Amino acid sequence: MSAYKPLGSRIVTPPFIALGVIAAIGFFFLAMRFIYGMGSVTNLNGAHAWGIWVVYDVVVGTAFACGGYALAITVYVLNKGKYHPLIRPALLASLLGYALGGLGAFFDMGRWWQFYNILLPWNWNFNSVMLEVGLCVLTYILVLVIEFSPAVLEHFGAKKLLAVLNKMLFFFIAIGVLLPTMHQSSLGSLLIAMGYKVNPLWQTWQLQPLLALLTALCMGFSIVVFEGSFATAGLRRPSETPLLKGLGMAIVGLLGAFLAVRFITLLVQGKLGLLFAFDFASFMFLVETVLFVVPLVILLSPKRRENGGQLLIAAVSMLLGGALYRFDAFLITFAPGVGYSYFPSVPEIMVTVGLIAFEIMAYLVLVKLFPVMHDAGHEA
Amino acid sequence: MNEHDIERLERRLGMSRRDFMKFFAGLAATMGLSSFAAEAMAEAVAVQRKRPVVIWLHGQECTGPSETLLRAEHPTLERLLLDMISLDYHQTLDTGAGHQVEAAKEASMAANKGQYLLVVEGSIPTKDGGIYCKIANKTMLEHTKEAAENAAAIIAFGSCASWGGVQSSGPNPTEAKGVHEILPGKTVVNLPGCPPNPYNFLATVMHFLTFGKLPALDAQGRPLFAYGRLIHENCYRRPHFDAGRFAEEFGDEGHKQGYCLYKLGCKGPETYANCSVIEFNDISGGTWPIGVGHPCFGCAEKGVGFTKPLFSLADVKTHTPPAMFPEISQRQGSSGVGTGAALLTGAVVGAVVGATAMAAKKLNSTGDSDKQG
Amino acid sequence: MKRRDFLKAAIGGTAVVALGEAEARANLEPAPEAMGMLYDSTLCIGCKACVSACKQTNGMPPVIEEGNPQFDSARDLSGDTLNVIKVYLNGKGEHKDTVSDGYAFEKRSCMHCVDPGCVSVCPVTAMRRDPKTGIVSYHADACIGCRNCTMGCPYNVPQFQYNQPFGQISKCQMCNQAGVGRIDKGGMTACSEVCPTGATLFGPRDALMKEAKRRLALKAGEVTQFPRGDIRHPFHPHEKAAATYQQHVWGEKEAGGTNVLHISAIPFDQLGMPPLGERSAASISEGVQHGLYSYLALPAVALAGLTYLVRRNTNGHKEGEE
Known part of the structure; x- marks a missing residue:
């Protein structure tokens, strides 16, 4: 009945065990954070209150998890049904990405035992971008659970429930x-209140939400290409290149729009000169731009677009560029004042790496147990 | 210094060799000199065949400097004056009087031309030709200039001689001045203080006798060994200042606890002197103004003592802010880049790029079949 | 309406609203009875009485670093330090209040912004600006510890207690927090009370602004009286010659102004003050946020459109089958 099938292959493989070890190290340091406080694990300080736990796990990680969002727009809003086979794995990756983003936000919360305060309406501050991000992300995780639940319900054969769900889906x-549109743009808006601390090349004020949204969409499409490619290469799935290359065109359009908005903004705000300052910030900006131009060059050529390997390189370059754009704005060129510096500690990095490892493990288990991957045979 | 010298010395001073060396060790310490210097000074006194001649003048003053010297214990006054130096003229200590003494002074000055030490205490009035202070029908102005002419060294002892003292503060009706002001071009050692510390005087004299030159002086002619630092810098109440603990009024809890007296108007932070180190005379037991719970008056500092109100706040002249003040750029817990963390970051980025490259290669190898399929 | 047109209209509308409304909110104005402090760097003697009084009043431990167990070694604000005296040092550091080869003191504590960034960004209203006094207070019972306040503060003032498993944000609340309430009782801050020279002076913002401007108008070397404690009923004043002031009252206009004002003989950028314009970042951020989300109108319209489109498009391939 379903177009999706579990992969059914062996779960515990050597790479899986390796991931498990990394995850265990991460969880060890995470335990330390709860027992001794954040200072014992992180390098956070008086001005760098947000380290990689916020910037990777939440700001970048949820952008990486925009595959479900990007495909939902493509399939359901723009009515491109041919991409439907990609949607379940993308939703799963989104669910895992957002769930870990939410988890990241939770253990990064200094007063985590009071997290429910953000749910109490009498506490809400409607001026706060953070409130919007927090509530949207929380709600979106629930929505993702519902969107993904057909796969689970199918697995357990709960047909009645499935029918009800499908009616409301x-x-x-x-x-x-709607929700990712709101909070992904708001992740950019978070930077506005930080004012001068954000390097002028990244502090675009009112355009922050638009730029953040455009990169989130680009990264969403790229992650679908990335996952599809790795599923083909790693899980011996049939190639999805013909489908993926169509997404490539979406990336070209969005990325073009992003670069146009970005450079026009710099021009209008009179900051183009900063690009030729030849300082650290202009160098990082150059690296970003190169990472954004590589996918444009690859994807604009019909021949290269056909090539799965090239497509993957374009997607990864886009993902790295999008991630770097956010890292640069929030961390790398973030300058809160003389004397402040931050670089994550080893335990801090290990917590994040451990979570990513855990995320991949969960993905592998779920695609092997539940009907997530599109059944190529079914379609043929 | 041979055995003979020492025996002679012991006889002369009625002082054991041990006490004698102890005294010079103390003096050397006052100046921050080594034990070699102490021996050298001892030798200078012991071997000296003729005691150095001192001419001591008094201007407008209260005899405070002499009084403080009278109370010195190392050595006692009679030992110093009768055995260590030859005090040929001193108006308040001389037994003789009148023309006799004046004649003795002039004879001594002539006999020891260019070799005697001139000590002045008290300020010198300059208004109306200096007529407001006359001794033996000569103004103090004339006496001082005359005696300075052939002196080997000139020491202004006390604040009055150093910079005019109490008489020079407004309205200064006699236009009282310090010694160096009326002797332009001459080197005058200023030992201000009201009263000045006798050990700073003795140390200066012994330094001159031993090394044949004056100790290093600051811009105001004060020996650096005694006046190189603020009272505040070596004050034992300083930790209270640094911790913000102040006596708010006399007799309050902070005052009883020995807190810093800055808020009561202590001028230690703007007065250069070594009171906080050597205290006053040999009374010991913390006997000096701050030691007994009274704010420093700044008696030794021109423009402070007799000029600023007693209980007004001092200008803190912390020339070198203590290292305990964090600089603007110092932050709590700002970390550099850890080697391990940098390597790990590199490894993570490398893993992503490497995995991409491998996957891309794999996809390329299956690329042809895709196109056909 | 065609789908394409709808999307176009939606995107266009969003952009117009975002850019148009973004300018809507101006900086906040000072509270009607704004209380504050005036820190005069040229009067500060670096005794740190304010630092120790602050720790006592707020019940905070000293920061002990290795090698110096006798003194509080706080180098900057932290979870255990709300107020710290820092030093500007240049070259030989010989002359006070001189830019080259000089030194000067600078106080670091909450500036109590007129348009506070921390209050604007806090999702759970744990940071509050008192409507009457303008004092910016912190409420741990609401706080979730996201530390957006630190990020949104132009001065990096709110500090999380990273060294504790159950920490909270620490910041100066002008000695008016529950259990202390000095200002409500008509008193003054502990740091102003103990300051021996009046370098930290307490009082209404207006009166302090006037006093600051009076000092800036003084000729260098002119002897004048400096009130101490609370400017409304000062202690016995401190008489001193005026320093060569920079003609700049920090906090008059910076990012909407602050209730804690600073004056100094050293340019403020060299004292670690941030590069701020007159417009507060909070006002820009709130402008964007309200432009996009006022009464949730825009999201509601978008959701209606999206629901319509998704419904229509899913009917075609319902049950997941194509």
Whole structure:
């Protein structure tokens, strides 16, 4: 009945065990954070209150998890049904990405035992971008659970529930498009209140939400290409290059728009000169731009677009560029004042790396147990 | 210094060799000199066949400097004056009087031309030709200039002689001045203080006798060994200042606890002197103003003592801010880049790029079949 | 309406609203009875009485670093330090209040912004600006510890207690927090009370601004009286010659102004003050946020459109089948 099938292959493989070891190290340091306080694990200080736990796990990690969002727009809003086979793995990756982003936000919360305060309406501060991000991300995780639940329900054969769910699913899909639009743009808006601390090349003030949203969409499409490619290469799935190359065109359009907005903003705000300052910030900006131009060059050529390897390189370059854009703005060129510096500690990095490892493990287990991957045979 | 010298010395001073060396060790320490210097000084006194001649003048003053010297214990006054130096003229200590003494002074000055030490205490009035202070029908102005003419060294002892002292503060009706002001071009050692510390005087004299030259002086002619630092810098109440603990008024809890007296107007932070190190005379037991719970008056500092109100706040002249003040750029817990963390970051980025490259290669190898399929 | 047109309209509308409304909110104005402090760097003697009084009043431990167990070694604000005296040092560091080869003291503590960034960004209203006094207070019972306040503060003032498993944000609340309440009782801050020279002076913002401007108008070397304690009923004043002031009252206009004002003989950028314009970042951020989300109108319209489209498009391939 379903177009999706579990992979069913062996779960415990050597790479899986390796990932498990990395995850265990991460969880060890995470335990330390709860027992001795954040200072014992992180390098956070008086001005760098947000380290990689916020910037990777939440700001970059949720952008990496925009595959479900990007495909939902493509399939359900723009009605491109041919991409439907990609949607379940993308939703799963989004769910895992967002769940870990939420988890990251939770253990990064200094007063985590009071996290429920953000749910109490009498506490809400409607001026706060953070409130919007927090509530949207939380809600979106629930929406993702609902959007993904057909796979689980199918596995357990809960047909009745499935039927009910399918009747209402359109509404959740609509919310599932709205919410990431809101909070992904707000992740950019978070930078506005930081004012001068954000390097002028990244502090675009009112355009922060638009630029953040455009990169999130680019990264969403890229992650679908990335996952598809690795599924082909790693899980011996049939090649999805013909489908993926179409997404490539979406990336070209969005990325072009992003670069145009970005450079026009710099021009209008009179900051183009800063590009030729030949300082650290202008160098980082150059690296970013190169990472953004590589996918443009690859994807604009029909021949290269056909090539799965080239497509993957374009997607990874886009992902790295998008991630770097956010890292630069929040961390790398973030300058809160003389004397402040931050570089994550080893335990801090290990917590994040451990979580990523855990995320990959969960993905592998779920695609092997539940009907997530599109059944190529079914379609043929 | 041979055995003979020492025996002679012991006889002369009625002082054991041990006590004698102890005294010079103390003096050397006052100046921050080594034990070699102490021996050298001892030798200078012991071997000296003729005691150095001192001419001591008094201007407008209260005899405070002489009084403080009278109370010195190392050595006692009679030992110093009768055995160690030859005090040929001193108006308040001389037994003789009148023309006799004046004649003795002039004879001594002539006999020891260019070799005697001139010590002045008290300020010198300059208004109306200096008529407001006359001795033996000569103004103090004339006496001082005359005696300075052939002196080997000139020491202004006490604040009055150093910079005018109490008489020079407004309205200064006699236009009182310090010694160096009326002897332009001459080197005058200023030992201000009201009263000045006798050990700074003795140390200066012994330094001159031993090394044949004056100790290093600051811009105001004060020996650096005694006046190189603020009272505040070596004050034992300083830790209270650094911790913000102040006596708010006399007799309050902070005052009883020995807190810093800055808020009561202590001028230690703007007065250069070594009171906080050697205290006053040999009374010991913390006997000096700050030691007994009174704010420093700044008696030794021109423009402070007799000029600023007693209980007004001092200008803190912390020339070198203590290292305990964090600089603007010092932050709590700002970390550099850890080697391990940098390597790890590199490894993570490398893993992503490497995995991408491998996957891309794999996809390329299956690329042809895709196109056909 | 065609789908394409709808999307176009939606995107266009969003952009117009975002850019148009973004300028809507101006800086906040000082509270009607704004209380504050005036820190005069030229009067500061670096005794740190304010630092120790602050720790006592707020019940905070000293920062002990290795090698110096006798003194509080706080180098900057932290979870255990709300107020710290720092030093500007240049070259030989010989002359006070001189830019080259000089030194000067600078106080680091909450500036109590007129348009506080921390209050604007806090999702759970744990940072509050008192409507009457303008004092910016912190409420741990609401706080979730996200530390957006630190990020949104132009001065990096709110500090999380990273060294504790159950920490909270630490910041100066002008000695008016529950259990202390000095200002409500008509008193003054502990740091102003103990300051021996009046370098930290407490009082209404208006009066302090006037006093700051009076000092800036003084000729260098002119002897004048400096009030101490609370400017409304000062202690016995401190008489001193005026320093060569920079003609700049920090906190008059910076990012909407602050209730804690600073004056100094050293340019403020060299004292670690941030590069701020007159517009507060909070006002820009709130402008964007309200432009996009006022009454959730825009999201509601978008959701309606999206629901319509998704419904129509899913009907075609329902049940996941194509």
